[in-house]
Amino acid sequence: MATLLGNIRLRRYPVGPGMILIWITGAIGLSVAIYRWIVGLKITNMSDNRPWGIWISFDMMSGVGLAAGAFTVAAIVYIFNLKKLYPILRPTILTGFISYILAALTLLVDLGFPQRILNLVTNWNIHSPLFEIGWCVMLYTTVLLLEFSPVVFEALGWKAPLKLIRGITIPLVILGVMLSTLHQSTLGTMMTVLPYRIHPLWYSGLLPVYYFLTAIAAGMAMTVFETYHSARTYQQKFELSLVSTLTKWVPYVLGLYLVLRIGELFITGKYLYLSTDPWPTFMFLIEIMGGALIPAILFADKKVRNNSSGIVWAAFLTMGGLILHRFNTSLVFLNGDFYFPSAAEIIVSIGLSCLGIIAFDAAVRFLPMYPEPTPAKAKEF
Amino acid sequence: MSVNRREFLKMAGIGLGGLVLPVSTPKKQTATKDASESASMLYDASLCIGCRACQTACKERAGLPPVTDSQNLYEFPTELNANNWTLIKLFKENDAYQFIKKQCMHCLDPACTSVCPVKALEKTPEGPVVYHSDICIGCRYCMTACPFEVPKYQWDKVNPLVQKCDFCADRLAEGLEPACGAACPTGALISGRRGHMLEVAQQRITEKPDFYVDHVYGETEAGGTSMLYLANVAFQKLGFPNLDDRPLPEITWPYMKSVPIVFFGMGGLLTAIYYLTHRNEGKEKE
Numbered sequence: 001m002a003t004l005l006g007n008i009r010l011r012r013y014p015v016g017p018g019m020i021l022i023w024i025t026g027a028i029g030l031s032v033a034i035y036r037w038i039v040g041l042k043i044t045n046m047s048d049n050r051p052w053g054i055w056i057s058f059d060m061m062s063g064v065g066l067a068a069g070a071f072t073v074a075a076i077v078y079i080f081n082l083k084k085l086y087p088i089l090r091p092t093i094l095t096g097f098i099s100y101i102l103a104a105l106t107l108l109v110d111l112g113f114p115q116r117i118l119n120l121v122t123n124w125n126i127h128s129p130l131f132e133i134g135w136c137v138m139l140y141t142t143v144l145l146l147e148f149s150p151v152v153f154e155a156l157g158w159k160a161p162l163k164l165i166r167g168i169t170i171p172l173v174i175l176g177v178m179l180s181t182l183h184q185s186t187l188g189t190m191m192t193v194l195p196y197r198i199h200p201l202w203y204s205g206l207l208p209v210y211y212f213l214t215a216i217a218a219g220m221a222m223t224v225f226e227t228y229h230s231a232r233t234y235q236q237k238f239e240l241s242l243v244s245t246l247t248k249w250v251p252y253v254l255g256l257y258l259v260l261r262i263g264e265l266f267i268t269g270k271y272l273y274l275s276t277d278p279w280p281t282f283m284f285l286i287e288i289m290g291g292a293l294i295p296a297i298l299f300a301d302k303k304v305r306n307n308s309s310g311i312v313w314a315a316f317l318t319m320g321g322l323i324l325h326r327f328n329t330s331l332v333f334l335n336g337d338f339y340f341p342s343a344a345e346i347i348v349s350i351g352l353s354c355l356g357i358i359a360f361d362a363a364v365r366f367l368p369m370y371p372e373p374t375p376a377k378a379k380e381f
Numbered sequence: 382m383s384v385n386r387r388e389f390l391k392m393a394g395i396g397l398g399g400l401v402l403p404v405s406t407p408k409k410q411t412a413t414k415d416a417s418e419s420a421s422m423l424y425d426a427s428l429c430i431g432c433r434a435c436q437t438a439c440k441e442r443a444g445l446p447p448v449t450d451s452q453n454l455y456e457f458p459t460e461l462n463a464n465n466w467t468l469i470k471l472f473k474e475n476d477a478y479q480f481i482k483k484q485c486m487h488c489l490d491p492a493c494t495s496v497c498p499v500k501a502l503e504k505t506p507e508g509p510v511v512y513h514s515d516i517c518i519g520c521r522y523c524m525t526a527c528p529f530e531v532p533k534y535q536w537d538k539v540n541p542l543v544q545k546c547d548f549c550a551d552r553l554a555e556g557l558e559p560a561c562g563a564a565c566p567t568g569a570l571i572s573g574r575r576g577h578m579l580e581v582a583q584q585r586i587t588e589k590p591d592f593y594v595d596h597v598y599g600e601t602e603a604g605g606t607s608m609l610y611l612a613n614v615a616f617q618k619l620g621f622p623n624l625d626d627r628p629l630p631e632i633t634w635p636y637m638k639s640v641p642i643v644f645f646g647m648g649g650l651l652t653a654i655y656y657l658t659h660r661n662e663g664k665e666k667e
Contacts, residue, residue: 040537119516126637174651174652177647196622
């Protein structure tokens, strides 16, 4: 038994009251999700004229967007050859992997026939953006699993598979970026079929580009937040200089996004809608200013980037900007019946996110996620 | 306001997207090729007396449960839903009134069939848009994408199905007309080839140009629909959306078509960058 488990051992990080709360919330969320499979979707507040709720806007649209850090950081380390960022790669890949598993899990809660999910594999409709997203998410989750597997093999002390995976690391990373580019943007394509439903301030033929750019920015921001949070929880050094180097690129991405978004507004004349209704205008300005412009300025400032609270706040704003954009396009400014999520929907969303934190926590405790001063330490993955 | 919005959307969204994307030729229309020969219905709102025989016939033929109150007394349904596939509503403004029938429009190039990831919805060459309940995964993209908000859901079922008018595809196959049309006592609802229905509609407009709105709703909307409407009240007032002639699937197809280009383009780009950034360390590796 001991040889089978290799170097897997429990790292005794303290378990705080917050973690216990997360365990409880996760358990409740999972129970409600199972209850939903037993009784159906009637425990949700979705209706005929509001067929998509927060499970789509938050868990799918936002969750997948925030998980973009995995492909971005992998590309920066392996393709752009910024090896310096390697220490934050493992947790980022893991965050991505868990996020995709959770998105898939929530999708199974949301689908009317979760047991038929494999129809995606057998019944192709190449015209459907959702078909493409389904395929990319399935394949990319597999890629993430493979990208993460060296950590597990290392812990188990399995040399042969480790060598095999390391041999195909580069093609794997490239494949991951290819698949991510597709499905991150196709989430936007999904919404382009709704020109009569989405408010003109949010409907755009460039939605795929917007979804892709915001995902890159928010994915990096998520990496900052996750690095910061792990450092606090697991008594690691907060790798400020690394995340500072990483987020140097955020202003360029958000800048391009802002130029396109604002430019489109004026080229097409849609800016007129800013003066028709106060509510969409308010939300639009909050999203653009608070979720893109301010974080871009903050990340562009070296002093902010090299300050723990500064960089974390900038990261929060970027992530909030993505979530707000996804909610505005797919829920708030999508015509339909009035909708506010039911308690069951909210607890499933929160609870499944807690399951993600629990999985991450378990990985940190059992696997070599962070460099340690032990003989088992890996040379280079 | 809504006219402005349409124009903006045309230029804005779709135009800009087309500029950015490498491929933007619209997809080949297979369903509309012989659209004039396919099954169609013409509803002349001015001839409808609101007897709701069509509603009843529809429920009977599809085996849908009636709407009942707490004492099991039958009631009128008020909205299209999983158990009401067609519905007569009344528009009234001052002295003018007009009944209007709602059901699936059976678009020639439907958004629902295009967005369904598993082909559970299908536009048959005969005309009907039919639903394959055994394939559906329940993603409800069809419900979101339909510009007429027609597909409805069995929210109270554990294994819920999308429900909507299926144009009585089984009756059509037997050479019968749809149940609603067969039940109509006034001739407000007639069925036949789409080409013929359009001729009849145009003829009625020509005969009474002052009476009818000079437009056959469904002739061009969203690329055209199999259900056609005549009315003497503006269609917007009757609850019909103001739609472009462009079929909705033509918006997404350019993006979907460029998927392989984006995919392999990205792969090539990254491979190139990889060799560029690693050109100096060939010996260090391994």
